[in-house]
Amino acid sequence: MYLSAAGPDTGASTAAPSIPDNEETRRLLEQTLSSAEIEREIVRITAEQQTxxxxAAGLKEQAAAQQTAIADKQERAGAVVRAYYMGERDGLLTAFLSAKSISRMLALFDYYEIIMGRDKETLSAYEAQYKELKATLTAAERxxxxxxxxxxxxxEQQKRVLALNEQIEGGIRASTDPERMGLLLEEFSKYWENIGIHEVRTYFKALSSAMKHLPQFVQNRDGVLVRKGMTxxxxxxxxxxxxxLVSQNKLFKDFGFAFKDxxxxxxxxxxxxxxSLTGHYTIQDEPVNGLIFHxxxxxxxxxxxxxxxxxxxEEEFDLGFYPAKxxxxxxxxxxxxxDGVLHVKLSLSF
Known part of the structure; x- marks a missing residue:
């Protein structure tokens, strides 16, 4: 796999730090990696929390304004409903039926239509605003x-990072050369933040982009897709x-996938x-059917x-495969x- 080994220009070395073949050092390096990533997660969660x-505050203000605006329409709608319930509109219908001339009947009909139309507008306006208010309140609750x-x-993440940092500090103090160990962990942290995470993301981005074209490849590759009756x-x-993958991006020239049990x-x-990565596929039916990579x-x-x-x-880059494509x-x-083969059973869905 070609890796560019180039990240943001922060003055950090682009060369990967030499990692001693020592279990305790590797454990400290993994803890340092976890600490750095959890710190990044804390920053992300904090920003999301503020947003x-x-x-939520805006939705509550919106709901309060809507409640004020709806009060008048609620009163008018109530008056309309009471008028029908108490029979106050019956007089109009009686007058219309007892009209003694065509001109009088037409005039009453026009008047009756105007009143019914206004009643309908009042009830419709109240119903629309009520639905809007209900949706806003639901969104605010969510x-x-x-x-x-x-x-x-x-x-939880703050507790995790505090515990990890305590373990890292303890590991540094317990090492044979605390000063050298501290420098190695610091160097590796800078390397990961400025180079490592960007390289990993570059690979995932390229893989996600390639997977969008896999259905077309499957469709055109002889023997990959075989029909058996209704499946x-x-x-x-x-x-x-x-x-x-290599045809999609030369990044994958020295990168290999293997299908195991x-x-x-x-x-x-x-x-x-x-x-290197390990994962598996599961079937997803909603919102769309597909194979989702975990x-x-x-x-x-x-x-x-x-x-x-x-x-x-996993959340940011979709590595799934969607048969409907x-x-x-x-x-x-x-x-x-x-045994080196991915098997998928497909059925017809009309």
Whole structure:
């Protein structure tokens, strides 16, 4: 895999720090990675929390204004309903039926239509504003609930990073050369923040872009998609997938996918940089049917990336496969992988 080894120009070295083949050092480096990524997650959650708080406050103000505006229409609508319930409109109908001339009947009919029309407008206006108010209140409640969830998530991540930092400090003090260990961890942190995370994101972005064109490749590749009665069997070999990826982006020239027993692995290396990931597919029916890729593990330069990074990358970059893009009425019902082949069972859905 070609990795550019170039990130934002912050003065940090673009060369990957040399990682000693020592279990304790690797553990400290992974903890440092986790700490840096959790800190980034805390920044993200805090920003999202502030945005959501402003949205919730705005919705509450909007709801209050709508409640004030609706009060008058509510009173008018109530008066209309009471008029019909108490029979106050019956007199108009009686007068219309007892009219003794055509001209009188037409005049009463026009008058009756005007009143009925205004009544309808009053009720319709109230109904529309009531629905709008209800939608605003629901959105405000939802925002408040999301805000509470974010607050809990933020508190949990803050506890995690504090505990990790304590472990890292303890590990540095316990090492044979605390000063050298501290410098190594600092150097690696800068390298990850300025180079590493950008390289990983570059790969995921390229993979997500390539996957958008996989349905067309499957459709045009002989033997990959076979019809059997009312179902289709898709059998994509790892060789076909790797050939397809290279055709989409030279980034994947030294990067290989492998289909194992219900597990998908990918790995690549270039110079001092290496990346490998493990994941699996599941079937999704809503909002659209498709195969959704879940990232189970990412290893960068031999170090396991934290769960926050995996979750963020999985949410941001769609690595899924959507059968409806092959033929609109196809939907995936089963998925498995073994012996170098990804198997997908597809059924017709009209």
């Amino acid at each position: 959501l708080a402003r949205k 925002s408040s609930a999301e805000l509470a969830e974010l607050k809990t998530a933020l508190e 289709y069997n898709l059998a994509l070999s790892q060789e076909d997938l790797n050939e397809f 219900n597990e998908i692995t990918a790995s690549g290396k270039s110079g001092g940089l290496s990346l 990232v189970d593990s990412i290893v960068f330069n031999g170090l396991q990336l934290p769960d926050t990074t995996r979750q963020e990358l 092959i033929v609109s009425f196809l939907r995936a019902t089963e998925v498995s992988s073994m």
